Amino acid sequence: MKSNNFIKFLGTAGARFVTINQLRASGGIWIRYKNTNILVDPGPGSLVRVKQSYPKLDPANLDAIVLTHRHLDHSGDLNIMTEAMTEGARKKRGVLIIPKDSLGREPVVLSFLRQAVRKVHFLREKASFKIKDIRLSSPCRLDHSVENYVLKFNFGKTRLCLVSDTKFFPHLAKKINKCDILIINVVFYNPCPGIKHLDYFSALKLIEQVRPKKAIITHFGIPMLRKNPKRLAKLAKLKLKIDVLAAEDSMLVAIK
Ligand SMILES: [Zn+2]
Numbered sequence: 001m002k003s004n005n006f007i008k009f010l011g012t013a014g015a016r017f018v019t020i021n022q023l024r025a026s027g028g029i030w031i032r033y034k035n036t037n038i039l040v041d042p043g044p045g046s047l048v049r050v051k052q053s054y055p056k057l058d059p060a061n062l063d064a065i066v067l068t069h070r071h072l073d074h075s076g077d078l079n080i081m082t083e084a085m086t087e088g089a090r091k092k093r094g095v096l097i098i099p100k101d102s103l104g105r106e107p108v109v110l111s112f113l114r115q116a117v118r119k120v121h122f123l124r125e126k127a128s129f130k131i132k133d134i135r136l137s138s139p140c141r142l143d144h145s146v147e148n149y150v151l152k153f154n155f156g157k158t159r160l161c162l163v164s165d166t167k168f169f170p171h172l173a174k175k176i177n178k179c180d181i182l183i184i185n186v187v188f189y190n191p192c193p194g195i196k197h198l199d200y201f202s203a204l205k206l207i208e209q210v211r212p213k214k215a216i217i218t219h220f221g222i223p224m225l226r227k228n229p230k231r232l233a234k235l236a237k238l239k240l241k242i243d244v245l246a247a248e249d250s251m252l253v254a255i256k
Pocket residue numbers: 014015071073074165219
């Protein structure tokens with residue numbers, strides 16, 4: 001039987017144009033380890049992607065939904081996925097882990113769903129949460145246009161880091177420290193000064209500095225799609241001598 005522990009890319013779209021045109025799906029990432037299920041960044045279409053998934057994924061088995069930041073390509077299906085996690089808001093179950101500004105002036109979660117979950121936790125620098133078999137921490141805030149954090153998941157012997165949308169900054173690698181699998185949101189190919197997103201070359205720099213066992217680039221904007229992410233991952237692998245993968249919609253990465 002296939003590994004029961006995995007990271008599944010329900011979608012790999014990054015930023016608004018790839019998302020609104022669905023050039024890639026935008027469903028987020030599902031992490032399963034032992035008996036624990038976590039959905040990260042359920043963007044538009046997440047529910048459809050989950051229901052169409054093989055192996056089957058059941059939102060009623062989710063233990064947590066985690067949001068790195070409030071932008072629509074990350075939060076579009078947050079409400080419906082929360083409703084699904086709580087079995088139609090009838091069962092008090094699951095937790096939401098979100099940045100505080102997601103519930104600011106324009107809350108991204110409807111109030112009846114906030115009441116339906118067991119708890120709403122706020123991400124902040126150096127926060128740590130235990131979700132059954134998985135420990136989640138947010139070692140550092142990212143430099144994006146809204147509140148946004150690096151997510152670090154520890155399960156078994158694996159340390160998985162997700163670097164969501166951010167401008168590159170020199171001490172980012174230090175904050176991530178050691179990790180086995182590094183997932184990076186790479187919207188641009190060339191640096192795009194003034195827009196707080198990573199480009200391919202700063203992603204390479206980050207991978208080189210962190211030196212994970214495996215790096216996965218995802219969350220592609222149009223400039224990345226034009227350059228063929230798979231080809232870019234191959235070039236990165238040759239250059240850095242690190243296993244670099246370009247995520248594809250529905251891609252499943254088995255974990256120990
Ligand atoms: Zn994004």
